[in-house]
Each structure stands twice: as structure tokens, then as C-alpha cells.
Amino acid sequence: MTFITLAAVVVALQAGWTWTLYEEASPVVLANEIPDTPRLKTVLECQPGSGVARLDLFGPNAGPGIATIVSGPASATGQSDASETQRSIALRTDHPVFGQFVQTGALDVAVAGRHQIVTVETDHLAKLRRFAELCGG
Template sequence: MTALLGLAQAMALALTFQTAPAPTEAWTWTLYADNGPLVLANEIPDTSRLRSTLECAPGSSIVRLTLYDAAPAQGIAVITSGAVSANAEIQPRRGRFQTMLRADHPVFAAFLASGNLDVAVGEQASPVEIDRANLSKLRRFAELCTG
């Protein structure tokens, strides 16, 4: 009888693990600061899935912002963080677009403080949001980028 009860409990436990929902996708911010350019990527680790990247040659102060899975855009973007804004040219690429901004520009300083940046082209807006837990990675990226 005890063996049957133990077997029933083990089967119930096994069914619980089999029917548990799959974990949600784990998007995170990762700073790559080894050899080559600095990259701060909003990604699912160990996959090729990206939402956005910030890339900079160390000491250059020039940041290339790439937004993936963005609607096709061309022209001038308005980049905003808080009450500060800047205009930048959009460079369309396959399935994404890129723009450049300076790491020492006031809009980037506001981004460092808040973790929120908005890139608008016409009526289309694409937010870049870095949560408080990952703001230190953004600040480290900016420190290395500006040299």
C-alpha cells in the first residue's frame, strides 16, 4: 500500500512538471566590451534574437543605435529622452534601421539618467528602454565609449 501511494505521488509530481507552462522569453541587456567595438545589446542570450543594440568604438563618443524588427524608415529621426531631443539621419538596413548619436550629447545624458529613449520617424515611434537593474551597463558603455 505504501509503495502504491509513493508511486501515485511520484506520477503526480511528474505530471506537474510536464504540464508546467514554458518560461517566458528572457530579454536582457548584455554589455560586450572585449576586443573590438563596444556593444550593449537587448537580446535573448544564446540566440540571434535582438531588439536593439548600441555600438561604439572605445573613446570615439559616436554611438550607432540599431533597432531590429522596426518598420522600414528613411529620413530624419527625432531622438528624445525626457525633455531633451536631437535629430539624426536614419539608415535603413534589411529588417532594421540605424542612426548615430554622440555619447556626449544632452539627449544621451538624459538617456543615461532615465534609461528611456524614443526614436520617432514621422508617426512611427520606437522606444528603447533599459530598466534600473541594467542602467549600470549603459553607464559603463558610455564611460568606455567616451574614453
């Protein structure tokens, strides 16, 4: 398979994925999804003004355990609850790691050596900032 063919396949597989902010309902939700389908990669959810966001990561994972969460120079640890297809972690919105995530759009979550990367592309950072504003306590 040539590089160009491989690149075309990667683009085709990622087509349709977007970040969508659902701020009119409670809880507030920011989802990395293919709209109008049940396909999800990442969901951030909070009760407005609570100061805590729940991060749900979808896909195979290593099970529950202590998660190391890193964004830029900031890091945190937290308890990760998991099923076969989903990992959930609570993050305080006033924690430096969440602040770095809002600034950069990059977050690395590791449990038992297995990393799941969250990337909010530049075009969608305003949605992440709005989510953080709505959730802040």
C-alpha cells in the same frame, strides 16, 4: 482571454530578454537580446573613446529619414538609415539626449511618425553607464 491569461502571455513572450555588455572586444556593444540566439531588439555599438555610438533598432520600421530622438526633456535629430528589419542612427555621447538616456534608460526614436521605444530597465542601467563611459571621447 482574461487579464491574468493575457499578462502571463506577455511575460512569457518577454522571458529571456536581457541587456548584455560586451566590453572586452572592439567595438564595445550593449545588446538587448536573448543570449545565445540571433534575437535582438536593440544594439548600441561604439569604438572605445570615439564619442559616437551607433544605435541599431530591430523590427519593422518606416524606412530611412530624419529621426527625432527624445529622452526626458532633451531631444535631437539625426539621419536614420534603414532596411526592412533594422534602423541605424548615430548619437554623440556628449549630446544631452544621450546623457538623459544614460540617466533614465528611456529613449524614443521617431521617423515619419513611427516610434520605436528603447527601455533599459533599472537593473541594467549600470551597463548603459559603463557603455557610455567606454565610448566617451
